[in-house]
Amino acid sequence: MGIPTTGTEIALTGLGGTEVVTTRRSAPPAPGPHGVLVRVEATGVSFAEVQMLRGRYPAQPKFPFVPGYDLVGEIVAVGSAVTGWRPGQRVAAMPRTGAWAEYAEVRDAELVSVPDGVDAGDAAAMILNGVTAWQLLHRAAKIRSGQTVLVHGVGGGVGVLLAKLGVAAGVRVIGTASASRHEALRDIGIELIDHRTEDVDARVAELAPGGVDAIFDPLGPESLDRSWRLLAPGGSLHAYGSSATLHDAGPWWRPYLGLTRRLARWELARLLGRTGGRRARMYYIRPNAQFRTDLTELFRMVASGQLRPLVAERLPLESAARALDLHISGSRTGRILLIPGLPGSRRGVTAAGCARHAKPVEARL
Numbered sequence: 001m002g003i004p005t006t007g008t009e010i011a012l013t014g015l016g017g018t019e020v021v022t023t024r025r026s027a028p029p030a031p032g033p034h035g036v037l038v039r040v041e042a043t044g045v046s047f048a049e050v051q052m053l054r055g056r057y058p059a060q061p062k063f064p065f066v067p068g069y070d071l072v073g074e075i076v077a078v079g080s081a082v083t084g085w086r087p088g089q090r091v092a093a094m095p096r097t098g099a100w101a102e103y104a105e106v107r108d109a110e111l112v113s114v115p116d117g118v119d120a121g122d123a124a125a126m127i128l129n130g131v132t133a134w135q136l137l138h139r140a141a142k143i144r145s146g147q148t149v150l151v152h153g154v155g156g157g158v159g160v161l162l163a164k165l166g167v168a169a170g171v172r173v174i175g176t177a178s179a180s181r182h183e184a185l186r187d188i189g190i191e192l193i194d195h196r197t198e199d200v201d202a203r204v205a206e207l208a209p210g211g212v213d214a215i216f217d218p219l220g221p222e223s224l225d226r227s228w229r230l231l232a233p234g235g236s237l238h239a240y241g242s243s244a245t246l247h248d249a250g251p252w253w254r255p256y257l258g259l260t261r262r263l264a265r266w267e268l269a270r271l272l273g274r275t276g277g278r279r280a281r282m283y284y285i286r287p288n289a290q291f292r293t294d295l296t297e298l299f300r301m302v303a304s305g306q307l308r309p310l311v312a313e314r315l316p317l318e319s320a321a322r323a324l325d326l327h328i329s330g331s332r333t334g335r336i337l338l339i340p341g342l343p344g345s346r347r348g349v350t351a352a353g354c355a356r357h358a359k360p361v362e363a364r365l
């Protein structure tokens with residue numbers, strides 16, 4: 001297997017909507033010393049790309065760039081200093097950008113082996129969202145069987161896996177989601193609150209009168225204030241995003257400053273013994289050794305049938321604009337995946353032109 005001379009990639013050319021999503025051809029790079037060139041089999045669409053499109057991602061890349069947070073694929077070439085990886089192996093990685101491509105270069109230290117028999121799309125659905133959910137539950141909150149947790153945005157990519165992994169760990173899960181998602185979430189075995197029509201705080205207090213043991217909140221500063229009041233003594237609050245401020249005017253960092261101020265204030269109060277043991281923390285995923293350990297465990301759970309990701313759509317890579325549209329519309333519950341080479345792919349045309357031809361080849365819940 002050698003380095004191919006050309007491959008398709010998707011670029012975001014500037015701020016805006018999906019009209020800035022462009023399909024182009026380019027020569028895949030020869031990998032650097034610690035680089036590994038991967039033929040991508042599946043890559044995910046996530047909230048991060050939506051933020052990047054709006055210029056509100058905390059580590060915003062410069063335009064134009066190839067987005068794509070995570071990928072699963074087969075190694076086609078390795079750099080001169082790479083040991084332990086060879087062409088033909090199936091791997092997963094989280095490069096944060098660059099994965100919406102037929103071929104992507106990733107660093108050898110960030111690779112995780114994908115077991116035979118695990119579908120590439122199912123594996124890709126586990127990377128960003130799965131590891132985030134796993135680490136929030138097991139590393140940040142250290143949940144125990146019998147506890148009660150509240151998951152805000154439980155119909156989102158991370159939220160669904162927080163619910164599934166929470167239930168698998170014997171935890172009672174209360175989740176907030178728009179009513180349109182409830183049907184798709186019903187089978188997971190959680191208690192649902194429609195955050196658009198119900199008084200969330202009152203409903204949580206009714207369902208868990210003593211408070212909840214852990215709250216996972218990706219919504220932003222205002223939501224965090226309400227979540228803090230819903231914690232049981234000794235409970236923990238985990239902030240990990242600011243979804244509700246996507247359309248705010250002002251600099252992207254303002255909501256994160258709001259989060260940081262609140263977390264600092266509560267931490268000081270905790271140290272002074274004034275919170276009844278309640279604590280609040282920020283979580284941020286990193287492609288480190290724990291990431292690799294946790295992703296390996298998630299792949300094991302998928303391989304053994306203990307965990308099934310919720311995949312909403314598998315679309316050709318060239319349908320990235322449509323995939324983003326679907327994600328933004330909130331009309332799909334579960335991960336939307338881009339699959340290079342999926343039948344229906346058209347090479348060398350713009351995504352906007354391609355969107356007309358794209359159709360979901362699989363929708364399963």
Ligand SMILES: NC(=O)c1ccc[n+]([C@@H]2O[C@H](COP(=O)([O-])OP(=O)(O)OC[C@H]3O[C@@H](n4cnc5c(N)ncnc54)[C@H](OP(=O)(O)O)[C@@H]3O)[C@@H](O)[C@H]2O)c1
Nearest residue numbers: 047153155156157158177178218240241242243283284285
């Ligand atoms: N810190 C980290 O390392 C890390 C890692 C991954 C993701 N994240 C963050 O996690 C968040 C979720 O990511 P994702 O990919 O799962 O997003 P997603 O699939 O786009 O889901 C977003 C969810 O947010 C919900 N939502 C939005 N506004 C809401 C509100 N006011 N009240 C309740 N729910 C609301 C939506 O619920 P409905 O449609 O049901 O209303 C939707 O289900 C994002 O903020 C992302 O940046 C952080």
